[in-house]
Amino acid sequence: MDKLQQHFRRIHNLLDISFFRVVFFLIIGIVLFGVMFNNVRPEKLNIKLFSVADKTIRSPGTVEDKKSTEEKRKEARDQVQDVYALKKEYTQNRVDLITSIFQAAAEVNDELAEDLKKETESSQDKAVNTAPSVSDKVTKLKGKLTTTVTKDLSNQVFTALVQASNSELSIAKDLTVTAINHVMSQKISADDVENAKKRVEEELKYSTLSDELRQASIELGRYAVIQNEFYDPQATEELRRQAAESVEPVKILQGQVIVEEGELINQEIYQQLKLVGLLNTEKTYKPFIGLMVLISIIVSAIYYYFYQMKSQPEKRHTFLLLYGIIFIFSIILMKMISMLQIINFSGIGYLFPAAMAGILIKITIDERLAILTSIILAVCGSIMFNEGVTGSLNFSEGIYVLFSAFAGILFLSKQNRRSKILQAGLFVTLINILTLAAVMFLPNGQYSGIEYGYYLITALVSGIGSAVLTIGLLPFFEASFGILSTMRLIELSNPNHPLLRKILMEAPGTYHHSVMVANLAESACEAIGANGLLARVGSYYHDIGKTKRPNFFIENQLHLDNPHDRLPPDKSASIIVAHVTDGAAILKKYHMPKEIIDIAEQHHGTTLLKYFYHKVLQLNPEAGEEDFRYPGPKAHSKESAVVGIADSVEAAVRSMSKPTPEGIEALVKKIVDERLQDGQLNECDLTMKEIEIVTHTLCETLKGIFHSRIEYPEIIKKVKQA
Structure with a gap:
């Protein structure tokens, strides 16, 4: 897995160069052209004049028979008498x-x-x-x-x-x-x-x-x-012209039988076969030009989506590489299934797990991109599964793929747990069955019981297969690309996670503090439109470094002596500061997502340990504050900045003897102002308006947590008796 990550990282680095991004999109276009080339190539028949047809031949498209049209028009003109x-x-x-x-x-x-x-x-x-x-x-x-x-x-x-x-x-x-x-x-x-x-x-x-x-x-x-x-020559010519124009063009309609099996191919039939392009003596490039135009539209749509994506370039390139792999994998899988059409059963395309790509892209990247991809796959499916149908497009297959993919995307719109993917597969199966029923009943088709059973099985395989493939591939993509999906975050928030159990067992005070910070950070992030779930999970792990020396942090001392009373201030400061680097090291050891590691590293920024700094000044007035600052870096994201503020205000408010609403509000504003003045929020994209919203939300949440409680008489009486 590490080697695979290195390969992906190299490709990711190449995508920073415009030339290689163009090459990447060209590769997608080439793959699309390669898998659909045979499906649009006109069928060529080795048929000779006055031979006997060995099979029934239908027209692949609608073509005007200009020669017959002209003959009919001439006949109509000749039937007009002189005026x-x-x-x-x-x-x-x-x-x-x-x-x-x-x-x-x-x-x-x-x-x-x-x-x-x-x-x-x-x-x-x-x-x-x-x-x-x-x-x-x-x-x-x-x-x-x-x-x-x-x-x-x-x-x-x-x-x-x-x-x-x-x-x-x-x-x-x-x-x-x-x-x-x-x-x-x-x-x-x-x-x-x-x-x-x-x-x-x-x-x-x-x-x-x-x-x-x-x-x-x-x-x-x-x-x-x-x-x-x-x-009257003019009147006569006018009547003849009107008679000729009234003749409808003679067309060979798409799906029209040109010659039945066993029928002699006469001159007229031979000319019709030549006209519709079924003779191997004819060469045409129009279908390939049409395919290239279609692929150009598809690639342009994908390019435009990533071009206007509002994300950091590094993250955008990661998404682009991930999307390319999912998309190409889906297209190749579709092509492999389409090759089974040699068994001469038109419903083989319904086996394709159409919802897989949409669900994967929605979970790992974005819902809008998942919808766009579903539409693209529907178009490609209608081309690749066109065996046995007249024309180049199998509209039934296209509708099936589109509805199946949309069903998976919509079902997961508010479902974030990995277990919901299997439920989504069952929902997709239901939609598949209903879609197939509509496709089969609309043309009043006549099917046997065996065929109905076969279509039911294909719908089931497609729906469940989409869920199984998604569940199997999702961990691979998350691990290989460091994707922090919503489901991954929910899994990390499980109290049974080894690191959370480590905090609970070794530093219970820190665990309680982390839960309080998580509540504060999540509400504040959601108020400004940031990722509240990421802030919550990051808060759970932000102080994981304290488990290395839990007794040196006051929330874990619980009636024990404070070891810092016996240590010089600089030593104490180094121990406190070390919990940031220790936490990042532990998280990296457990291969935690980069976003969680960033929160652990950045939640203190480069703030000053005022208590120990003031303490050392009493001993050495010339001591510099650089040795008493956290190593940083400063917060680079909104979530890291909010978690850092929530961490400070929660500890500060908890230290208040009698917290009042006014006191809480004053303390929170003071902490936020100090962070602003210290430049701790300079490297994140928080606006002043958002900072004001964060401050207000933290105050309201803290007021709800530290509200005053009624003292019950019985409790007071028991206390006095004791």
Whole structure:
């Protein structure tokens, strides 16, 4: 054990150097990567196209089949028919054209009538006047129209128009325009133009117009009707785009069966296997990058916790080394159990003693760090026990580890005795069983009685195993690192401890004094937020050095002569001072924690033995006080300082003949002021506010101890009779 302590001490000293602290965290990261590497490595299958699958293969993750998605989207686009738009302006244009033709015919009639009238009025011989011929009228009408119109329409149309009166033209125009509007209000495709012309013809066929004018109207109506429905590329493309976007991506879901056992691996299945990365021809680094990112987060969280820890560097480095050992041990143990997954049982991970690390860290270091570690182990467990599940994470295992670890931490929140660890293991077992029941029942799983029994055994092994491993490892860590846990302190406070029995048997007065000091120091430390239990236990052992020469201390003399009356002052002073160094030596011999040894060495600091110093001054006025001071060192912690003050005030108040509340308060303040003025509290981190609280607490406690008592009449009577 001593050699192991030396090795740990060397590593501890290396952690004082920033470079080696970085290396330490790198080692934690490397260990994490090493144990989880195989669990995130994508499974590779040696499968050939058109071979027969020897087992059922499921997708390890959710992946989009982009090729199938694109095919479905193309199919959706192809199913969209071309969009044809109705050009309403075409109807109006054709109506205007036919209207203009009728109007041109009417204008020809009006112009010819006006010309005839003028010629009649200017001619003297009215008998020779002749009316314009039909051909002249047709020629004039064609002159008012475009060449295209005159070519497209027959001469019969123009002849019928110029021969009709304006009233007939108006009626024919209205009938023709109405028919055109009616027919062209509907979509007319290129293939439907002839049918539309026939519909116009049918509407005009039974009109009351003259035969020539009716035929002209029919030909004009047929001429006006044209295609008004045309392909709209923009609208068509928009509909196709919407149809393509409405297609959901084709995904191969995590856990989806890609190929059943005995099924032929065709081209489509082979492509899916390749897509999900199960073929050995594919290489991917994404899982390893993800693992490195996760480990970076974990290591950063641990680093940040220790970075902001409010402790002395030496103590922080001790905690860091201890934490690293517990954490790495837990991770390696988890990996060893995960290797048993080859037996092809998914519940093997529930054997892991998940509460062990949390309980150990809570007892030896801190509860918050224990909670953080539990979360980290839950994440690591969900990765390491992912055999037989789809994906990289086994959430059931993660929940199990988290709840199990939290159960152990919470149960020990106010339990300080080592015997409570086994009880915590039983509580963890109960939580394990309940967690497994929830994990098994939530998905409506069907299990046999044997499987239920197996899960019950794993929960029991995990819970009890956590307690047993904690009980077995805790003494090793406490001894190797000098960790003074709460449980260790309670064990040291047991009256049956050999050193406490030594004080009781060899120096009973000192033992009583130590108990009184313990009560005072504990209450004062708790009042300022210091470790009251440490102060109590330190008080029990602070005067262990007096057992070497118990009769030289007044509390142990009990009606015996004071040996100091026969010794010179300097000799007496050396004997009194020696109890500090003797006590430290005894405590070191029994391998007591460093904190207890420090209290024994520092509770007197470098104070002056005033009684013997004043006594020697009567013999030698030039004597120096250095020989009459304790060797120190001065108190370095709050607990040492408080124990020293409590030690002085308890002895002083006990020496008072009639202690009163006012007298006690004055004496305590005087002792505290003397310590302050003597610089005995300069090296500890007690503030003036805390010193004031300590003074007040000591006064209140002492007033309760040394309160006045009622003298009962019977007792007084017996005393007088005696």
